[in-house]
Amino acid sequence: MDNNRLPDPRVIFLLALFFSSYGVIIRDVRYMAVLLISAIICGVALGVDFRRLVKQLKRLLQVVAMVALLQSIFAPSGTVLFELFNVPVLTVGGIMKGLTVLFRLVLFITSAAMFALYKPRALIQGMVQIKLPYEIAYMVSIGVRFVPQMGEELKDSLTALQLRGIVIKELKLKKRLRLYSYLLLPVIAASLQNARELAMSMEMRAFRAMRERASYYTLSLKRRDIVMLCAILFMAIIFAAAMILF
DSSP states (O other), rough: OOOGOOHHHHHHHHHHHHHHHHHHHHOOHHHHHHHHHHHHHHHHTTOHHHHHHHHTHHHHHHHHHHHHHHHHHSOOOSEEEEETTTTTEEEEEHHHHHHHHHHHHHHHHHHHHTTSSSHHHHHHHHHHHHTTTTTHHHHHHHHHHHHHHHHHHHHHHHHHHHHTTGGGSSSSSHHHHHHHHHHHHHHHHHHHHHHHHHHHHHHHTTSSSSSOOOOOOOOOOOOHHHHHHHHHHHHHHHHHHHHHHO
């Protein structure tokens, strides 16, 4: 999506802070469900492709569902729905806690998906303009650049093994772990070499020689951004009041 049609990245920072903060604070599954629905509505309005997101994070979502199920089993409370050898396995309270964990993790994934709509340069400039130290923004930019590169190198190594007729899924667990260790060592060594070259380049260009840095690319809040900021603050007040009164 064109970044010009999206809100200012600083609005998304505040929105993600709102969802993540209340996602940690809230314990009631009803409020958590309302918060998750609000996050999904915001994601759809921004243009998050949830179908593609589910396909990309299919395995992660399976782990999330398993964590929620374990939370339901090992934190029993309330009416017993199913028991095994007089030991409660599923209870109403346990299911509610499991749903709360499930909603919370999906909420965090949804909040993170909103950042994927923006170009890295826009996010970094947003961090700079909310007065975060430039070093933090620069570290984020380095991560955005090098983490996908590490993934591509590991993917190329796996493809090379498959071309040689090695089917990783058919290997035993011990051999599979040993194989992954052999694959990771060159990737880590290449990353360390890249980090060393990057550090030398930064020193040669006198990084942090000046306390402040000028930027050709700047962000400015538009009227819609101010309206969205006010709406986020209003939502935060409503949720806080509901948690206190009810």
